[in-house]
Amino acid sequence: MTARADLPKPAQDVYDAVIVGGGHNGLVAAAYLARAGRSVLVLERLGHTGGAAVSTRPFAGVDARLSRYSYLVSLLPRKIVTELGLEFAVRKRTVASYTPTVRAGAPTGLLVGGGEERTRESFARLTGSDREYERWRAFYETTGRVAERVFPTLTEPLPTRADLRRRVDDEAAWRMLFEEPLGRAVEERFTDDLVRGVVLTDGLIGTFADAHDPSLAQNRCFLYHVIGGGTGDWDVPVGGMGALTSALAAAARSTGAEIVTGHEAVRIETDGAAEAAVDYRTPYGEGRVAARQVLVNASPQALARLLGEDPVTPAEGAQLKVNMLLRRLPRLRDRSVDPREAFAGTFHIAEGYEQLAAAHAQAAAGELPAAPPSEIYCHSLTDPTILGPDLIAAGYQTLTLFGLHTPARLFEKDNDGTRERLLAATLAQLDAHLDEPLADCLAVDEDGRPCIEAKTPLDLEHELRLPGGHIFHRDLAFPYAEAAEGAGRWGVGTGRANVFLCGAGAVRGGGVSGIPGHNAAMAALEA
Numbered sequence: 001m002t003a004r005a006d007l008p009k010p011a012q013d014v015y016d017a018v019i020v021g022g023g024h025n026g027l028v029a030a031a032y033l034a035r036a037g038r039s040v041l042v043l044e045r046l047g048h049t050g051g052a053a054v055s056t057r058p059f060a061g062v063d064a065r066l067s068r069y070s071y072l073v074s075l076l077p078r079k080i081v082t083e084l085g086l087e088f089a090v091r092k093r094t095v096a097s098y099t100p101t102v103r104a105g106a107p108t109g110l111l112v113g114g115g116e117e118r119t120r121e122s123f124a125r126l127t128g129s130d131r132e133y134e135r136w137r138a139f140y141e142t143t144g145r146v147a148e149r150v151f152p153t154l155t156e157p158l159p160t161r162a163d164l165r166r167r168v169d170d171e172a173a174w175r176m177l178f179e180e181p182l183g184r185a186v187e188e189r190f191t192d193d194l195v196r197g198v199v200l201t202d203g204l205i206g207t208f209a210d211a212h213d214p215s216l217a218q219n220r221c222f223l224y225h226v227i228g229g230g231t232g233d234w235d236v237p238v239g240g241m242g243a244l245t246s247a248l249a250a251a252a253r254s255t256g257a258e259i260v261t262g263h264e265a266v267r268i269e270t271d272g273a274a275e276a277a278v279d280y281r282t283p284y285g286e287g288r289v290a291a292r293q294v295l296v297n298a299s300p301q302a303l304a305r306l307l308g309e310d311p312v313t314p315a316e317g318a319q320l321k322v323n324m325l326l327r328r329l330p331r332l333r334d335r336s337v338d339p340r341e342a343f344a345g346t347f348h349i350a351e352g353y354e355q356l357a358a359a360h361a362q363a364a365a366g367e368l369p370a371a372p373p374s375e376i377y378c379h380s381l382t383d384p385t386i387l388g389p390d391l392i393a394a395g396y397q398t399l400t401l402f403g404l405h406t407p408a409r410l411f412e413k414d415n416d417g418t419r420e421r422l423l424a425a426t427l428a429q430l431d432a433h434l435d436e437p438l439a440d441c442l443a444v445d446e447d448g449r450p451c452i453e454a455k456t457p458l459d460l461e462h463e464l465r466l467p468g469g470h471i472f473h474r475d476l477a478f479p480y481a482e483a484a485e486g487a488g489r490w491g492v493g494t495g496r497a498n499v500f501l502c503g504a505g506a507v508r509g510g511g512v513s514g515i516p517g518h519n520a521a522m523a524a525l526e527a
Contacts, residue, residue: 007282008260010289015041015258017524018278018291020265020306021503023051026297027248027259028517029502029524031084034255036525041289042257043280045264045465049249051297052464052471053512055242055386058323058453061446063388064398066323067241067379069455069464070471071400074228074235075513076244077155088247090235091382095345100334100433101126101194101352107333107433110194113345125336127192135189139199140232142173147227150479154508154515158481158491178478182218183211186353196353201375201404202226206471206510208318208407210360211353220476224510234346236382241512248514263287268294268306272496293498293527295520299473300505302465303494317457317469318363320374320403320422325443325451328395329378331435343378343399350429351375351404359405368410368418372426374403396443401426408457408468415458423454473505481507490523492516500524 017033019026022044034040048054052069073090081088095113102108103126111122123133149167153159159167168174176185182203190196200211203222211218226232237244249259263280270276277290296303300312329339350359350373359369380387380398387396403426411418431437443451457469467473479491487493491507492500502520503509509516 007262007284009263009282010041010260010287011258012039012041012289014290015039016291017041017293017295018043018276018289019295019297019502020268020278021045021051021297022049022249022259022261023297023503024053024245024248024512024514025502025504025517025520026295027245027252028080028084028514029295029297029521030252030257030259031248031255032518032521033524034252034257035084040252040257041291042252042259043263043265043278044259044261047261049259049261050242050245052466053241053245055240059325059443059445059451060449062325062443062451063391064325064396065240065242065386066325066398067237067400068323069321069460070241070512071377071379071402072234073237073244073512074233075154075224075511075515077151077513077515077518078229079155080514080518084248084251086244086247086251088244089238091238092233092235093345093377093382095341097198097346097348098337098342099194099198099348099351100332100342109334109337109342110198111337111341112198114341123195126194132190132192132195136195139189142170142176143226143232145170146173146177147232148230150223151227151230154479154513155518157489158479158487158507161478161480161482164480177219177223181212181214181216182222186211193353197351197356198348200353200356201348201351201373204356204404205402206317206319207475208316208360208363208405210357217475220478223478224476236379238383238385240379240383240386244512265306267308268296268499270294270307270496270499273498276498293500293524295500295502295524296494297503297517298465299467299503300501301467303501307494307496307499313474315467315470315474316408317460317466317471318405318407319457319469319471320372320401320406320426321455321460322401322403322423322426323453324399324401326397326399326441327443328441329397330438330441333433333435340381343376343397344381345377347376349374349376349426349433356405363405363407363410366410368422368425369405370425371429372403372422373405374401374426374429376401376430406456408461411456411458415456419454419456419459422456471504472510473503476510477507479508488523489526490519492520492523497527
């Protein structure tokens with residue numbers, strides 16, 4: 001094979017473990033295996049590690065490092081941070097969420113955060129009584145108890161369904177989250193349409209489903225969004241998401257793991273027991289490395305291709321991701337809330353319960369939602385270090401937007417044109433609650449272009465090889481053994497004893513968690 005001197009290449013021909021993909025889960029697995037004394041090689045296709053958990057400067061000449069594809073951290077266990085000695089920190093947001101609306105012709109909204117009394121007052125002002133707030137508090141006390149009991153199991157061997165049910169030890173909560181469509185619980189407990197919508201949204205992040213979908217895809221998504229850390233809190237990564245993956249890469253290298261970028265794995269051969277080989281290519285040639293075990297930090301679709309197996313069921317993402325840099329936060333029509341409060345948490349747009357149902361129905365019929373639902377938050381309010389000193393002094397802020405109910409199928413005929421139409425419609429929904437157009441607040445790059453970029457599911461598939469743009473690689477599974485036959489003791493099995501899935505498509509995968517990487521490493525060490 002020919003190679004350039006400036007392109008790193010594997011130092012050996014044989015390793016104990018080869019990890020395909022240098023996303024955050026692959027780096028977690030590499031660090032654990034190297035700490036255990038295994039020789040480890042990570043092959044990364046791109047010129048950098050991190051996968052979807054990276055920070056970049058997307059706007060020319062502007063000193064702002066944005067978490068480009070994934071934004072917040074909830075599912076990363078403190079256990080992994082501690083055991084790997086990661087120099088990585090998170091900060092809690094002062095506000096959980098703000099949801100603007102119009103009642104009796106007047107702008108208002110629901111603020112969750114700023115203390116219990118502030119939240120109670122906001123509920124009462126919106127709904128006319130304390131009833132919805134008391135129901136809200138009781139509901140999330142229940143999910144909080146479930147979180148305390150379920151989250152620790154994510155880094156343990158897979159429990160059976162019966163074992164996890166015993167661990168939850170609350171039949172009503174089990175039925176609500178694991179057996180009945182989430183819409184039933186929402187409608188039984190809450191009466192206000194806006195409150196219902198805010199609750200439901202956690203079941204729809206990256207998941208295209210109706211509140212009453214019999215598959216319970218919305219329940220599985222909701223569960224992973226409320227159990228993080230055993231509390232359900234969603235925290236801001238200090239320094240951006242790239243700070244996490246930089247810390248993971250450093251931890252892996254410090255314990256002896258070898259990481260080479262610009263090397264794309266193209267085939268895995270294995271005897272299914274103790275010997276395997278990975279073929280790879282670079283811009284300058286091809287090569288092969290042998291290993292006792294292979295861990296694949298990629299999607300189940302990619303795994304099937306690498307093994308030469310029949311394709312698995314196609315996945316389909318359903319989100320719009322938008323990154324923005326603003327010269328200032330826009331003023332709100334609801335003057336009772338400071339924009340710095342409203343945008344510090346999750347700012348819900350067009351996410352009333354009926355609005356979400358209508359958007360899903362329109363998208364399922366092949367149409368863009370007339371009122372696209374989305375949610376926004378401002379990373380720089382909690383962690384200004386992602387901005388250069390001059391931008392901080394001038395009052396600049398970042399905004400990241402995550403749009404719902406926009407499945408990949410809607411973009412297949414005209415990705416660029418559909419992206420522009422969807423972005424315009426989404427921002428129009430936001431502008432309806434602002435006292436000035438968002439466009440008036442956007443910063444411009446060194447070429448005079450507005451600092452805004454949007455990514456559709458097809459863009460994510462092209463740039464990151466997420467199948468169908470699905471941010472979880474495939475629909476999430478409940479975190480117990482019966483949910484994935486053949487996944488093995490740790491939920492990472494592939495049917496080949498020395499090949500493990502350590503990406504988001506593993507059981508207990510999805511999100512920025514490191515859990516599949518940890519579990520694949522544990523399975524490999526046991527084997």
